[in-house]
Structure formats: C-alpha cells, structure tokens
Amino acid sequence: MAQHLTTLGHKVTIIDRERAGFGSTAASTAMLQWEIDCPLSELTGLYGFDRAANIYRRSLQAVAGLKTLVDELHPGCTFRHRSSLYLAGGETNASQLLAEHHLRERAGLPGTYLDYLTLKREFDFDREAAIISPGSADADPLLLAHALIADALRHGASMYDAEAIGYNNFGHGVVVALDGGHEIQASRVILATGYVMPDFVRTELHRTASSWAIATPPQTPDALWRDGVLIWEASNDYLYARTTSDNRIIVGGEDDEDITEPSARDALMPAKAEAILGKLRALRPAANATAEFVWSGAFGETEDGLPLIGQVPRYPAMFAAYGYGGNGITFSFLASRVIAKMIAGHREDWYDDLAIDRPSPTA
C-alpha cells in the first residue's frame, strides 16, 4: 500500500507497533498464487459464473502485477516464477478436478489437466489427477515486504514505531491517536493491520484460525519435484508445499479454527509438525522428512476465500486492506491498486465483490 501510494505522489506515514514484517508476513509460506482457496466451481456456486470468473481473472492479474513490480524494483527477495500443481485429494476426485479445469478454461484461465499416468510420469506424485497452471511465483516474504517499505521510504514516506490506539473521524479526515500520546492527522487512513482488526471493522465473513508450517533441511536433487512447482491440495484439510532456493521443502497446513491463542498454537507445534511431516512422507517418500524449522501463525479465512478490501462502512475516510488466507500476499497487491483507485475517486462494480460489508453468501 505504502509503496504504491508514494509512487502516485501521496504523502504517506506508516505506523507499525512491531518490527515491520514481523506480523503474519514473516510466518507466510509465500506461495504467490492466483488460484483462490475457494475453487472456481465453488465460487460459481456462491456468486454465479461471470462474477466468479472475473474475480479469478483479477487474481491472475494481481500476481502478474506483483511480478512486474518486482522486475522494476529488483528487491532481491528470491522471487521466482513458478507454476502451481493442484492435486486431487480429500473430498475432491479426478472427475471433480476435470470439471474445475473445464470451468477455468471457460473463464479464460491458463492450465492443463493431468490424469493419473501423466501426473505420475511428469511429477512422480501418486494422486488421481492434478491441474498444472502457470502464472504463480514464490518469494522470501520478509525481504519482499522490507524492499517495498524501503522503496516507500525512498519516495518520501515516513515511518513511526507506535501503536494506533484510536481513530477520531472528523469532517474530511481522521486523527489517529498513538500510544505515546502523539496524534497524526490524515486525510485518509488505510488499515492494513493483518489479523488484528479494530472492533469497528465488523464482518461476519471472517474468522481467525491457526496454521502451522515446517522447513526441512536442504534436500538431495532426487527428493525434489520437477520445476519446483507450488503444490496444494484440493481438500478442505489441505496441504501446501514448495521448495526454496537452497533446496529445502516448506510444507504447511493442519489449519485449526478452534485455536486462536498464541500459547495454544505454540503448545501444538510438535504434534502439528509431526502430522505435516507424515503428509510429506506420503507425498514424497524420497524426501528427508525432518523439520529443521517449525513455526505457526494466525491465519484468517473468509467464507468465500476472498479478501476484505475497500471503504470501512460508515467511515468514508478509512479504508481496509485485509487480504486473508492462502492468497494474502496476492490480495495485498490487489488491495493497493483498488484502494488507490478509490482514493482517486474511481469506482468499478467488481469492487463490491471485495467489500467488507458484502452480504454473507451462505446467510
């Protein structure tokens, strides 16, 4: 947000109560995918094909936009162009995956359906089927965030190490009260506070869960899969995995909606790591399935897998950039572009699809 707004000539002040990037960004496995947690077939069931397909195409454009930005800035964040491999698993079988593929084709989205034998031959995964899709990426999320902040600061942004404790909306702006007693007066405020949403941003769509991840030691080449594709499963209880530039495997999953307290998350770390390693062993028997690093983080989810982006209801000078779930980073790019346009007075109908106060599709 800050990087884009400074580029557009806005005077920007960043407020962060922690070391920047050490919220959920540092915990991220940073699979920069355009495929949304909610499959196109499911999103079509919720909103109809045209609306769902448009959202998917916007997501594809967001990853492409992020790539262009990285090409311009050269942030040195090990950003790598990747394809993603969406594996049949859990409740999704080969014919359902084929139906998802046909729907994606109809929406103009790129990808190829792989049947069992082709998947086995090309990637040596023992699953019923998969969809391989170009257009995604991976990166070091902390270096990427720091590079973007550094660019914003170079373009004149300022940064305060402080907690925002109050927002006083007046006529045409907002006064933000900081914990040290200072106040900042702004014409617009953008809330990009990760999973810590202020009380006045209310939505029924969102819930916070926890996610766990591990990184293995560097692997031998035969243990890694072709082209370091990003792997994720078509299952509610899904597994996601990627390789790193130093040949480790990062695997995440085991999401749990009932665990939100950091201490409870930490206590479950050994058991969750073991469960994730078990899944890695099943997926890739040749891999050294031991964990050199284990971590966890708050993981927000919305009912429809879409972010919460746009004007805060009842507060016209306040905007929110909450990009949740497995696409948090892709959605943060989308948020920066949409909110900048909104600030400039621009409007498009599809912005409503991301609105914080959009009705729950299942209500």
Ligand SMILES: Cc1cc2nc3c(=O)[nH]c(=O)nc-3n(C[C@H](O)[C@H](O)[C@H](O)COP(=O)(O)OP(=O)(O)OC[C@H]3O[C@@H](n4cnc5c(N)ncnc54)[C@H](O)[C@@H]3O)c2cc1C
């Ligand atoms: C385990 C895990 C795996 C993930 N995997 C992926 C993935 O593969 N791909 C993907 O795209 N996304 C993934 N995500 C999601 C993604 O990481 C997040 O959506 C994204 O990093 C959020 O960035 P952010 O800047 O909005 O929030 P954060 O990084 O959480 O930053 C918010 C900042 O706001 C500050 N803050 C909060 N309240 C205040 C206040 N009152 N005053 C001042 N400062 C405040 C915090 O200090 C923090 O630094 C994953 C998340 C987790 C936890």
